Amino acid sequence: MNHQLRLPQVPELHEAPDITDTEGCLQCQLGSKLVLFITGHCHWQCDYCPLSENRREIDWMYANERKCENFDQVIEEARAMRATGAGITGGDPLMARKRTLEGIRRLKKEFGPSFHLHMYTSIPFNPEWAIDFADAGLDEIRFHFLKLDSSKYKDTIAACHKTGILTGVELPCEPDKEVELLNLLEELRDFDISFMNVNELEITVGNHGNMELRGFNLSSGITAGANGSAELAMAMRDRINAAEIGLPDPLDKVIRDPFGFSLKFCTAVYKDAGQLRRRFLRRGEATIAPHETLTEDGTLIFGAIYSNPEDQEFWIQEIMNETNLPSRFLFWDEVNQRIELPLVVAESIADDVDAPVSLVEVLPTFERIETSLIWLNEYPK
Numbered sequence: 001m002n003h004q005l006r007l008p009q010v011p012e013l014h015e016a017p018d019i020t021d022t023e024g025c026l027q028c029q030l031g032s033k034l035v036l037f038i039t040g041h042c043h044w045q046c047d048y049c050p051l052s053e054n055r056r057e058i059d060w061m062y063a064n065e066r067k068c069e070n071f072d073q074v075i076e077e078a079r080a081m082r083a084t085g086a087g088i089t090g091g092d093p094l095m096a097r098k099r100t101l102e103g104i105r106r107l108k109k110e111f112g113p114s115f116h117l118h119m120y121t122s123i124p125f126n127p128e129w130a131i132d133f134a135d136a137g138l139d140e141i142r143f144h145f146l147k148l149d150s151s152k153y154k155d156t157i158a159a160c161h162k163t164g165i166l167t168g169v170e171l172p173c174e175p176d177k178e179v180e181l182l183n184l185l186e187e188l189r190d191f192d193i194s195f196m197n198v199n200e201l202e203i204t205v206g207n208h209g210n211m212e213l214r215g216f217n218l219s220s221g222i223t224a225g226a227n228g229s230a231e232l233a234m235a236m237r238d239r240i241n242a243a244e245i246g247l248p249d250p251l252d253k254v255i256r257d258p259f260g261f262s263l264k265f266c267t268a269v270y271k272d273a274g275q276l277r278r279r280f281l282r283r284g285e286a287t288i289a290p291h292e293t294l295t296e297d298g299t300l301i302f303g304a305i306y307s308n309p310e311d312q313e314f315w316i317q318e319i320m321n322e323t324n325l326p327s328r329f330l331f332w333d334e335v336n337q338r339i340e341l342p343l344v345v346a347e348s349i350a351d352d353v354d355a356p357v358s359l360v361e362v363l364p365t366f367e368r369i370e371t372s373l374i375w376l377n378e379y380p381k
Contacts, residue, residue: 020262022166022195024118024140027085031278033116034078034086036103037062041095043122045146047214048172050204051091059096064279066366071106077366078111081283085116085139094123101136108137120144120170124152127159134163142170142197148180150187161192168195168261173236175201175228176214181236185259193261198236200268201229225268233265284364291329291342299361299371303346304338306356315339315355323349350376 027033040051040058061068063077078086086107093100104117118140119133133141141160143153148171160167169188173181181198188196202224239249240263243256280298292300307315312332316339319325323345331340343359350357359374 018262018264020195021264022118022140022168023116024085024087024142025197025264025266027116028087028275029278030084031275031280031282032082032084033279034074034081034083035062035064035279036074036086036088037090038088038093038100038103039091039096042091043095043146046122046144048174048201048207050202050207052204055091061099064283064365065363065369071103074103075106075110078107080287080366081279082286083111083115085118088117088119090120092121092123093119094121094125097125097129101132104133104136104138113137116140118142122146124156127155130156130159130163130165133160134165138165140166140168142168144170145184148177148184150184150191154191158192161194166194168193168197170197170199172201173198173229173233173265175226175232178232181232182239185236185239185263188261189259195261196240196263197266198233198263199266199271200233201226202268230265230267237263237265280364287364289331289340291331291340293343294364295361298364300364300368301343301359301361303341303343303376304333304336304358304360305341305346305353306338306358308337309334312339319345319349347376353377353379355379 038061040055063074066077068074107115116139119138120142122144157167203226204224235251240259242249244258248255277298284294284298284300288294292302294300316330325345329342333340346357356379357376359376361372363369363371
């Protein structure tokens with residue numbers, strides 16, 4: 001029995017990096033950045049927040065999908081995926097400022113000055129704190145303007161820029177805020193920023209109720225993006241790019257002076273599926289066991305023979321004797337009461353084994369979340 005698996009999660013992605021992309025964006029696109037969720041605490045003033053209920057107001061850290069009690073565990077996860085940097089998020093990291101500073105220092109000490117750290121915040125914090133983040137080793141900071149009010153952030157942004165932290169703005173593109181967002185581009189001419197990132201607004205489990213109240217619908221069946229968000233974001237990007245090279249704006253044909261900062265548009269499908277898939281691929285490559293196969297979607301597949309603990313040693317020896325399979329290709333999973341082995345071997349012996357045999361697919365996360373299971377024989381389960 002031979003199973004040819006191809007389980008695509010997203011269409012092929014062709015969004016190549018741009019020369020103006022920041023280091024934080026480049027590493028995210030490569031899937032090489034650890035996502036450090038520093039706390040679930042926040043001010044909760046954003047009705048489009050995509051955060052799920054199991055993280056809101058939960059004061060736990062997560063390194064990627066792994067729940068962490070301390071920074072030693074965060075560092076373990078960074079090593080497991082061969083991370084080249086980390087994006088610090090929440091909640092809002094400023095709601096746990098001392099912990100955030102500790103994390104920056106620990107990661108820089110562990111991995112060296114080239115380990116790139118960027119942080120998101122929507123809090124216009126005391127400008128004097130900017131030096132603390134710079135001294136700790138923060139490389140890049142991205143400000144989210146609450147209610148698109150930029151005035152509260154100007155002094156804090158200037159202070160961050162002065163310390164040498166690469167400073168920018170990152171916002172979701174709300175389709176019903178076209179006038180406000182285009183006006184914001186003009187306001188930002190007077191800010192000490194190097195870049196602006198505009199993300200396609202996503203409709204998620206965490207915000208779908210609020211998004212429905214505002215009348216937002218999904219733009220298509222393959223993306224969580226809100227209808228109209230991508231079009232507005234591209235119009236903003238085109239305005240910035242046209243001004244940079246002295247061409248008329250595609251929207252209103254006006255020739256504008258350069259804005260002094262770049263603008264990157266990140267789609268929902270690329271941000272949530274493309275980057276996530278690449279991170280899974282990276283972690284899978286670093287942690288794959290001899291009996292596993294890494295798929296193009298970043299999942300791991302293998303075969304499994306189910307056994308009780310008393311019989312598992314007998315089964316392992318029997319499989320080795322019958323197939324000449326070295327012991328390193330066999331693993332006893334005590335939690336799931338099964339012997340893991342290469343899928344091709346499981347397929348070849350499934351009809352001859354007096355036990356349930358299956359194909360198993362898992363995510364290469366710390367918890368190894370199981371995504372699918374296919375039985376390979378008719379043994380009673």
